[in-house]
Amino acid sequence: MSDRELVLGSIRQALGVTGREAPRRKVVADRLEGHPTGIVPERGQLEPKTRIALLAEMIAAAAGSVAQVTDLAAVPGAVADFLRRFNLPLSVRRGHDARLAALPWQLEGALEVTVGASDGQQLASVSHAFGAVAETGTLVLTSGADNPTTLNFLPDNHIVVVDVNDVVGDFETIVARLRRHFGERQLPRLVNLITGPSRSADIEQTLILGAHGPRRLHVILVGEVRR
Amino acid sequence: MTETTSQRFKQNAHAALADADLQRSLGVLETNFIARRKFVADKLPEFDALRDAARDIKNHTLAHLDLYLEEYESRVVAQGGHVHYAATAADARALVLDICRKLNTATVTKGKSMIAEEVGLNDFLSEHGITPIETDLGEYIIQLRHEMPSHIIAPAVHLSKAQVEADFRRVHTQLAPDRDLTQPEKLLAEARAILREKFLTADVGITGANFLIAETGTSIIVTNEGNGDLTQTLPRAHIVLTSIEKLVPTLEDAAQLLRVLARSATGQEMSVYTTLSTGPRRDGDPDGPREYHVILLDNGRSAMLAGEFRDMLRCIRCGACMNHCPVYQAVGGHAYGWVYPGPMGAVLTPSLIGIDKAGQLPNASTFCGRCEEVCPVRIPLPKLMRFWREREFERHLSPAVVRSGLTLWAFFARRPWLYGLVTHLAARALALLGRAQGRFGWLPLASGWTRDRDFPAPEGATFQALWRGRQ
Numbered sequence: 001m002s003d004r005e006l007v008l009g010s011i012r013q014a015l016g017v018t019g020r021e022a023p024r025r026k027v028v029a030d031r032l033e034g035h036p037t038g039i040v041p042e043r044g045q046l047e048p049k050t051r052i053a054l055l056a057e058m059i060a061a062a063a064g065s066v067a068q069v070t071d072l073a074a075v076p077g078a079v080a081d082f083l084r085r086f087n088l089p090l091s092v093r094r095g096h097d098a099r100l101a102a103l104p105w106q107l108e109g110a111l112e113v114t115v116g117a118s119d120g121q122q123l124a125s126v127s128h129a130f131g132a133v134a135e136t137g138t139l140v141l142t143s144g145a146d147n148p149t150t151l152n153f154l155p156d157n158h159i160v161v162v163d164v165n166d167v168v169g170d171f172e173t174i175v176a177r178l179r180r181h182f183g184e185r186q187l188p189r190l191v192n193l194i195t196g197p198s199r200s201a202d203i204e205q206t207l208i209l210g211a212h213g214p215r216r217l218h219v220i221l222v223g224e225v226r227r
Numbered sequence: 228m229t230e231t232t233s234q235r236f237k238q239n240a241h242a243a244l245a246d247a248d249l250q251r252s253l254g255v256l257e258t259n260f261i262a263r264r265k266f267v268a269d270k271l272p273e274f275d276a277l278r279d280a281a282r283d284i285k286n287h288t289l290a291h292l293d294l295y296l297e298e299y300e301s302r303v304v305a306q307g308g309h310v311h312y313a314a315t316a317a318d319a320r321a322l323v324l325d326i327c328r329k330l331n332t333a334t335v336t337k338g339k340s341m342i343a344e345e346v347g348l349n350d351f352l353s354e355h356g357i358t359p360i361e362t363d364l365g366e367y368i369i370q371l372r373h374e375m376p377s378h379i380i381a382p383a384v385h386l387s388k389a390q391v392e393a394d395f396r397r398v399h400t401q402l403a404p405d406r407d408l409t410q411p412e413k414l415l416a417e418a419r420a421i422l423r424e425k426f427l428t429a430d431v432g433i434t435g436a437n438f439l440i441a442e443t444g445t446s447i448i449v450t451n452e453g454n455g456d457l458t459q460t461l462p463r464a465h466i467v468l469t470s471i472e473k474l475v476p477t478l479e480d481a482a483q484l485l486r487v488l489a490r491s492a493t494g495q496e497m498s499v500y501t502t503l504s505t506g507p508r509r510d511g512d513p514d515g516p517r518e519y520h521v522i523l524l525d526n527g528r529s530a531m532l533a534g535e536f537r538d539m540l541r542c543i544r545c546g547a548c549m550n551h552c553p554v555y556q557a558v559g560g561h562a563y564g565w566v567y568p569g570p571m572g573a574v575l576t577p578s579l580i581g582i583d584k585a586g587q588l589p590n591a592s593t594f595c596g597r598c599e600e601v602c603p604v605r606i607p608l609p610k611l612m613r614f615w616r617e618r619e620f621e622r623h624l625s626p627a628v629v630r631s632g633l634t635l636w637a638f639f640a641r642r643p644w645l646y647g648l649v650t651h652l653a654a655r656a657l658a659l660l661g662r663a664q665g666r667f668g669w670l671p672l673a674s675g676w677t678r679d680r681d682f683p684a685p686e687g688a689t690f691q692a693l694w695r696g697r698q
Contacts, residue, residue, distance in 0.1 A: 003312040014532035035477040117513040136497040171482040193501040198453040202365035203411040213453025
């Protein structure tokens, strides 16, 4: 008998079922298809403006930093401002994301922008988020050529661009948007939920930022809320 | 992996109480974990309702586990991943080795995985010529020391920074001997630099999983360091080494559980990295593993579904029970003698390695109930420990002195008039004898108590007599 049959058989024996019972199968099929929503905290149920304020507050509480600009043209300047503030080289790496590609990077002439995944040699990267969750100050990034996963983890400084219209109050709303975008029962290879910069408290419970991932997480909120 | 010493819990506990370094390190539990958990739990009005929801989701999943496993498996396969079942720890080890060998693996990076600890993976891989490298800072430190984790989410919580410094100097001999390692920041920077190199050159990355989602065939890891993400993103293959009870039905269900996990574990609103992984690298992806394997370990869990220990399978490994346990706080994790310490270990360890080896663990509890009070999935841990005590007694595994003591007590308890008479006489006699000092430094048959503290002298009447007087 294969280990698969052994384990499933053992589970069924313990539960006293065969696995063929129609009512049980229906319960499972209904749950997967209906994916009922559980308890959603009040905290995130806000008007767009206060929701964005809550997001910024929660990101700061998780030791991230936030800048807000009204239009995309201001993003390269905000990126350069962040790098200058920490005396970092004016160089960032980004993926093929069309929204990032379309930015007027030439406005910041001194800023070098390279494109592709990270091999660990870059000090700063820029990603475009799929969205953000105000409830906990969490950024939602999806893998792919547009925003390579390595850019989220290898560079010391991670800059994330978030469209204010992609800021939601709670995880359930993000889950619904992921489903709409990628299809029922589908997800991209990775969905990274990121809340603040990397940290460890493994030595005497002393919290230190920058364990294996970025030491700094900077969020640039872009745009105005669509009515 | 070091040997199992659960059968020597009492000796281990005595040694732990006498270990000054350990006692200093354990002092942080109260101020950090407990205070932080309370702070974030109080900030979320729905927290207790979410705990009920989390309990219900896990119960529902366990009752339909066979079907959700099939659904999960079909989604992983549809995304180009592989699912392997492992009935025993040995099966899981063999599966990992087989995958590694097919990829000509020299080194494996590892994210933190309690299942890897449970199956003793590191020693096994080393014996077969594959170098495993722990990348969670705490796990890396205990790997250097050849120890087991002493806490399920803070593996090196028993160590001081001076001990870590000594280990780094002993092992990192390629670095300047006079370098400054006095601050935790310096220790972390050194580990980060050494491990960064390992991440970039490893052939296979192994992580555990906090949750598996049947709806999408997704595995979730929750970390703060980012080591799990580098472990699973950079090598050619990602192996998720996990167990069957980690399943939840949908993304919505996972959201409910995530809301109680980080708050209960580290007292964070959300851990820094919560990563949902679904299959290997897709067409057009510039990074990510080419192969994605999931190993689903049973190792005694399916048998737990049948009886009173099914509740234990709800456990999401947050560690809140041990943080709040007065016994764990006093003796630390290593005294428990195996992979899982504290109250959750006192219930789980006998299920996994046998009550004959782990019988002392469910006895190492005052039944104060704090573990159940804080458990995010409301596992009745004291009740389950009591079940083990009963089984131990039924199987005649309890020590002779405990058995004869219980027999003696039962003799009186079955004869209330005699019980009342004897306790009345004993209380009177002790009150008389202890009148001068109000306490006893020594009592016959009670040296187990009086060796470490005085026994207070009764004031004359038994509780039952006082109770009757007040009615």
